Amino acid sequence: MNVAVMKTKAETGFTEGFERVVDTLPGGPNVAALRREAIGQFAADGLPHRRVEEWKYTDLRNVMKDALPPAIGDATRITIADVIVALGPLGRMEVPRVVLVNGSYRKELSNTEAAAGVSVVALSTLLAGGADAKVFGVEAECARQSVVALNTAYATDGVVVDVPDGVTLEAPVFIVHVRAGGVAQFAASRNRVRVGKGARATIVEVFAHVPGATPDGQQSAVTAVDLDEGGQLAHIKIVNDAGRITHLSNWDVTLAKSADYRAFHYTAGAGLARNQMRVVYAGANAKADISGAFLARVGEHVDTTLLVDHALPGGVSRELFKGVLQDHARGVFQGKVIVRPDAQKTDGKQMAQALMLSEDAEFDSKPELEIYADDVVCGHGSTSAALDTDLLFYLRARGIPLEAARALLIQSFVGEAIDKVENPSLRDALMEQAQIWLLGHEA
Amino acid sequence: MLEIKNLHVKIADEDTQILKGIDLVVPKGEVHAIMGPNGSGKSTLAYVLAGREDYEVTDGDILWNGESILEMEPDERAAKGVFLAFQYPMEIPGVAGLTFLRTATNAVRKKRGQAELTTPEFMKVVKERAGKLNIDVEMLKRPVNVGFSGGEKKRSEILQMAMLEPTLCVLDETDSGLDIDALKVVSEGVNALRSPDRAMLVITHYQRLLDHIVPDRVHVLAHGKIQKTGGKELALELEKSGYAEFGEKAA
Known part of the structure; x- marks a missing residue:
């Protein structure tokens, strides 16, 4: 990446803007030093572009034209009722909630008492x-990735969750990021989650906007996850925004021995979303189920980039991603699975499927298996297809009108992925959310 | 009454003519069987009745209760009472059987000007009708036909038929893939639906289904035309002689 290229307006904006705001960013001198180092790295590397292999299908440098002003210490006034509206069907769930507005934590909107x-x-x-x-x-x-470096430089807030050894928390903890107000901003957040030995929890990160918010915005969210021995975490991210935002997400997950990690990404209504995740098996016999559903219309672009790194024996990984692509939307799936020499008895399966509802939609799928151990079971598959006309006929022969039959088939396609969410209230709310999106498309 | 007049059908986008002038009348209250060798056009006839798009009617007409159905979409035909039990029922991953049944039942009820069933009403009816077909309601919570055995799929078709209360039932090779016990259950389910208001067209290659669903008339279809028509004894003759008489080898 050390090709000398002209800096773009966005790159220059982020780099030069940093000095103006560094003193207003939270943290002591050593945090400021870390931020300086990070912005230096970002300045050197710039935004990733299509000549960087992992960004081949998502030319961020080209798409992210401007550096929006950073959201720092935001104080836009909103109410809990606004947050509930922003959450849609998820708003019905009575759960511990931490609310961040334009990247800043709001105590008065949050409620963590239920997370005893x-x-x-x-x-x-x-x-x-x-x-x-x-x-x-x-x-x-x-940290080396320039998008993460940019996050390190500007991150204003986030949530740090620690589930002590042996503790089970049934209620999902919601980390709710809402955009509010009429000013388009760049909001960067940083979360850390640790699940102790034999502990169990569900964490849901939601990205939405309150009524009246500008349709534009840039957000970067980095979450570091550590599961201790036998720890279990259901980790869900829901992006349900208004259409023009750039959403850059990065999860970095480390699994200790026998840890059980279930990740799910629901993405709808983002102009550009990059859901990147790395899962490192740092202990034997760990399991990860990484799934997701993405819905995109008009010119939206949803990119899922995974790196599953089996370093030790007996690991199990399952990946299932399903996307519905309408108009000239584009879906990207990059799934890399590494099975290192010590990772014998690894069992990895990967599937990425797109339902193409238009001739102009595009799905780029790039599975990559790098296997260095000899006693493993690994498989991958990818499909992209239009609605099955035989199935449509079957439904219509049973009296179901065309539009309803289409909707039912699209729902069933997405539903197969959403079924991966184990919490029933959450699963139902997500299914409803997907139906709302699909109705918007039918209208 | 079903009236098929001089029906000519070819596969859309191809020149192959499959049905070459079918004339057939099935009055309400009667069960007619269509028998014929493989490739004679039996399934094509079933699909054309249900309104599948892959076929093109080049001549003739299909009237149901005096009204041409050729221009109707498949779901409109279903609302008019037409039901096709598929030879190969499809699996619909992600759609629970109950959701599917309820959506379909209420869609046709609405089109027929009947009140839609509420959830408790629907559940009551579905439990009763599924029970008669030895279908456990738990099974209907699973996605439609996914992982079902051949027999389960066929019973699921007959349950759909029972729920939609059609007036013209077309059964395409309903006996295929069934063992004798499943055949009995399915046949009983079909016989329970026989009524003076209903016409049935039973399409089959073999006679054995007609031991259980006894037809009023039997038609032999070969080379895209009805070659012979007779009473239920015609099926027994065919069982002995095969379709050789009609220029085909018995399978």
């Missing part, structure tokens, strides 16, 4: 309390 026995603290609170740069920490390989 679990520590849920805003990053800004920790930084104000003198926490050092370690609270920002992600693995070096993750």
Whole structure:
């Protein structure tokens, strides 16, 4: 990436804008030093572009034209009722909630009492309390990416969750990011989640907007996840925004021995979304089920890029991603699975499927298996197809009109992925959310 | 009454003519069987009745209760009472059987000007009708036909038929893939639907289904035309002689 290229307006904007705001960003001197280092790295590398293999289908440098002003210490007034509206069907769930508005934690909108026995603290609170740069920490390989470096430089807030050893928290903890107000901004957040030995929890990150918010915005969210031995985490991200935002997400997950990680990404209504995830098997016999559903219309672009790194024996990985692509929307799936020499008895399966509702839609799927162990079972598959006309005929022969039959088939396609969400209220709310999206498309 | 007049059908986008002038009348209250060798056009006739798009009617007409159905979409035909039990019922992953049945039942009820069934009403009816076909309601919570055995799929078709209360039932090779016990259950389900208001067209290659669903008339279809018509004894003759008489080898 050290080709000398002209800096774009966005690159220059982020780099030069940093000095103007660095003193207003939360954290002590060592945090400021980490931010300086990160922006230096970003300045050197710039935004990733199509000549970088992992960004081959998502030319961020070309798409992200401007550096929107960073959201720092945002104080846009909104109410809990606004947040509930923003959450749609998810708003019905009575759950512990941490709310961030334009990237800043809002105590008055949050409620973490129901998360008894679990520590849920805003990053800004920790930084104000003198926490050092370690609270920002992600693995070096993750931190090296320029998008993550940009996040490190600008991250204003986030949530740090610690589920102590042996604790089970049934209620899903919601981390709700809402965009509000009429000013388009760049909001960067950083979360950390640790699930202790034998502990169990569900964490849901939601990205939405309150009524009246500008349709434009840029958001970067990085979440570092550590599962200790036998820890179980259902980790869900729901992007349900208004259509023109650029959403850059990065999860960096480390699994200890026998950990059980279930990730799900629901993405609808983002101009450009990049859902990137790395899962490292740092202990034997760990399991990960990584799934998702993405819905895109007009010129929306949803990119899922996974790296599953089986380093130790007996690991199981399952990936299922299903996308519905309408108009000239584009879906991207890059799924890389590495099975290192010590990772014998690894069992990995991957499937990416797109339902193409238009001739102009595009789905780019790139599975990559790198296998260095000899006693493994690994498979992958990818399909992209239009609605099955035989199935449509079957439904219509049973009296179901064309539009309803189409809707039912699209729902069933997406439903297969959404079924991966184990929490029933959450699963139902997501299914309803998908139906609302589909109705919008039928209209 | 079903009236098929001089029906000519070819595969859309191809020149192959499959049905070459079918004339057939099935009055309400009667069950007619269509028998014939493989490739004679039996399934084509079934699909054309249900309104599948892959076929093109080049001549003739199909009247149901005096009204041509050729221009109707498949779902309009279903609302008019036409039902095709598929030879190969399709699997619909992700759609629960109950959701499917309820959507279909209420869609046709609405089109027929009947009140839609509420959930409790629907459940009551579905339980009763599924029970008669030895179908466990738990099975209907699973996606439609996914992982079902051949017999389960055929019973599921007959349950759909029972729920939609059609007036013209077309059964395409309903006996294929069934063992004798399943055949009995399915046949009983079909016989229970026989009524003076209903016409049935039973398409089959073999006579054995007609031991259980006894037809009023039997028609032999070969080379795209009805070659012979007779009473139920015609099926027994065919069982002995095969279709050789009609220029085809018995399968």
